[in-house]
Amino acid sequence: MASFLSTSGTVILTLLMFGILITIHEFGHYIVARLFGVGIIEFSIGMGPKIFSWKGKKNLFSIRLLPIGGYVNMVGEYGTEDETLSEEDKNKPPFNEKPIWQRLLVVLAGPFMNILLGLVVMFCLVLNTDVIGSLKIADFELTPSTGYVTSGNNMLYITETDNKDEKGFLNGDVIVSVDGENFNGNGLSLEDTIKKFGAPKTVKVMRKNIVVDIENPVLPDASGLDLSGNLMPGDKIVEIDGRNIYVYTDMSSQIARLAIKPISVTVERDGKETVVENVIFPKYSDKNVLFGESDFRVFRKEKNAGSVLYEAFFKSISTLRMTVASITDTFSGRYGVEALSGPIGIGGQVGEMVKSEFPIQNLLTLMVLVSLSLGICNLLPLPVLDGGRVVLFLVEAIRRKPLNPKIESAIMAVSMAAVLLLMFAVALKDIVALF
Numbered sequence: 001m002a003s004f005l006s007t008s009g010t011v012i013l014t015l016l017m018f019g020i021l022i023t024i025h026e027f028g029h030y031i032v033a034r035l036f037g038v039g040i041i042e043f044s045i046g047m048g049p050k051i052f053s054w055k056g057k058k059n060l061f062s063i064r065l066l067p068i069g070g071y072v073n074m075v076g077e078y079g080t081e082d083e084t085l086s087e088e089d090k091n092k093p094p095f096n097e098k099p100i101w102q103r104l105l106v107v108l109a110g111p112f113m114n115i116l117l118g119l120v121v122m123f124c125l126v127l128n129t130d131v132i133g134s135l136k137i138a139d140f141e142l143t144p145s146t147g148y149v150t151s152g153n154n155m156l157y158i159t160e161t162d163n164k165d166e167k168g169f170l171n172g173d174v175i176v177s178v179d180g181e182n183f184n185g186n187g188l189s190l191e192d193t194i195k196k197f198g199a200p201k202t203v204k205v206m207r208k209n210i211v212v213d214i215e216n217p218v219l220p221d222a223s224g225l226d227l228s229g230n231l232m233p234g235d236k237i238v239e240i241d242g243r244n245i246y247v248y249t250d251m252s253s254q255i256a257r258l259a260i261k262p263i264s265v266t267v268e269r270d271g272k273e274t275v276v277e278n279v280i281f282p283k284y285s286d287k288n289v290l291f292g293e294s295d296f297r298v299f300r301k302e303k304n305a306g307s308v309l310y311e312a313f314f315k316s317i318s319t320l321r322m323t324v325a326s327i328t329d330t331f332s333g334r335y336g337v338e339a340l341s342g343p344i345g346i347g348g349q350v351g352e353m354v355k356s357e358f359p360i361q362n363l364l365t366l367m368v369l370v371s372l373s374l375g376i377c378n379l380l381p382l383p384v385l386d387g388g389r390v391v392l393f394l395v396e397a398i399r400r401k402p403l404n405p406k407i408e409s410a411i412m413a414v415s416m417a418a419v420l421l422l423m424f425a426v427a428l429k430d431i432v433a434l435f
Contacts, residue, residue, distance in 0.1 A: 010351040013363070017350065018067050019045065021114060021371050025378070026070040028113030029106055034058070036102045039075035039092020046070060074106075100397050107389045114375030118368045119316040125364055126312035133248035134301040135237040169217060173205040174282065206282070231265060231276060231296065238273060239266035246314040252294055253322045255281055257329070259292025323372040384415040 023045055030043050046064035053062035064070075076094025095103065126132075178200045203214045237245050240254040241263045255263075259281040266275050281292045301307050353362040379387040392411075396402045 010354060013354065014350045015067055017363075017367055017370070021117070021367075021374055022046070022067070022070040024113045024117050024371075025110040025374065026072050028109035028111075029072040032106045032109040033072060033074055033095070036098055036106065037093050038095045038098060038106065039089065040072060041075060041089050041092075042071075042073040044071050044073070096402065100393050104390060104393055107386045107393070108379075111375040111378040111386055114371045114378070115320065118371035118375065119320065121364055121371070122316040122319050122368045123312045125361060125368070126315050127308060128361075129311075130303075132301040132303055132307060132311050134299045135245060135248065135251055136299045137231060137233050137235045137237070138297045138299045139233050140231075140296045169205070169214065170207065173207050173212075176204040176206055176211060178203050231267065231279060232269065233296075235267035235269050235276075237265060238268055240264075247311055247318050248298065249315055249318045249322070253318070253325070255294050256291045257325060259283070260290045263292075319368060320372055323369060323376055327373065327376055382415050382419065383411045384419050388415065 026043060026045065030040065033040060040059040042060040042062060044062045044064055046067050047069050048064050048066040051063045051065055053060055055061075074095040075089055075092045076096040095106070098106075179202055201216060203217050205212050205214060237251050239245060240251065241258050243250075243254055245251050245254065259279075260283055262278040262280050264275055264277050265279045266273055268274075282295050283290055284293050285291070301311070350363065350366065353359055353366055356362045378385050379390075381391045382388045383392065392403060392408065402408075
C-alpha cells in the first residue's frame, strides 16, 4: 500500500510539474496573441481526447487526456480557412494576416515564458539557500578511494601514449601507486619521477573510476608533456578555457564538461590575474560519458543582501548556460541515447527527489532544469516546434510571400510524426529502465 501511495504521489507530482510548465508555455502564446488581437479558437492543456472544457468570453478552454503538450488554436494559423469554424470564429482576426514581427513574438512567447519561469524559480531558490560557495580555493582534497593526493594538481597523468594494450598505460590513466608506494607527486616533475622509480614491477592506475594493476610497465616518454599546471590555495577562479566564471555552479559545470583533458585556468593570485596552463583534474565516468571532477574545496562566501542578489542573478544565468551546453552536447553526440529522458524518465527523477533529504528544494531544482530545457528545445529549428515556425516566418520575410499552405501543412505533419516517433522511442527506453 505504501509503495502504491508512493508511486501514485510521484505520478501526481510529475503531472503537476508538467501541467505547470505546459500551461505557462501556452499562456505565453495566448497572452501575446490576445495582445495583438489575434482570434483564438481554443486554449488547450494536454493533447488527445477532451476531458472537460468551458467557454470563456473570447474562446474555448479545455483539458485533454495526454499530458504531453498543449496548444493555442488560432484562426488562420496555417493560412487556411477551416470549414468547421463557427461563424463567430470566422469573424475573428486571423493570425496569418498579422505582420511577421507580431507572429514572431507570438511564437517566441512560449519558450520565453519557460525560460523566465526557470530563472525566477532558481532566483527564489538561491534567496533561500543557507550556504553560498565562493570561487576562492580553500584546500585540496584527499581522495582515499584512489590513493593519491591532488594537492596543487601535482599528479602523474598519462596523456601522451599511443598504446592500445589494456595491460599498458592508456590515455587518461592517473598513477595511484608505484611498487606499493602511494604516488603523491612530491613536487617531482614527470622526468624526475621516471628517474626515481626506474623500471617498476607494478603500477596501480585509476582508469575510468577503477583501479587497474599494470605489471612490468614501461613508463611513458615524458618529452613534450608539461605538468606545470598548479592551482594553489587562495587562488580565485576567473576563467576556465577562456570562459568567464561568475559563480560556483559556473565553475563546477565547466570543469565537469571541459576537464576531461588538461585545461587552462585563469586565477586571481596576489592581486594579479595569472593563467595556469595544462591543469589536470580527476575524472569519473557516468553512463559511459567521461566528466571532469573538481579536486579542491572552496571558501564560503559571506551571505548578505549584495552577495545573495549577485548569486541569485548569476546562478540563474549559469543554469541557463549549463542547459544550453547540455543540449548542444547531446546533439553533438557526446551523450548517448540513454541520456535522453521523457516524461516517464523525469517521473523517475521526481520519485528520487521526493525521497531525498531536501525534497522541495530538489524538486524545484529539477523543475528549473526541465523548464529551461523545454524552453530551449522549443527554439530548435524543427517545423513542428516554435523554432521551426520562426524559420518559416523568416523564409516568408525573405520571399516576401508566405509558403503554400498545403506545403506548410505537409511539413508540419511530417515533422510532427518524427517528433512523436522520437517521443515514443524515449518513452520505451524509460519504461525498460524501470525494470
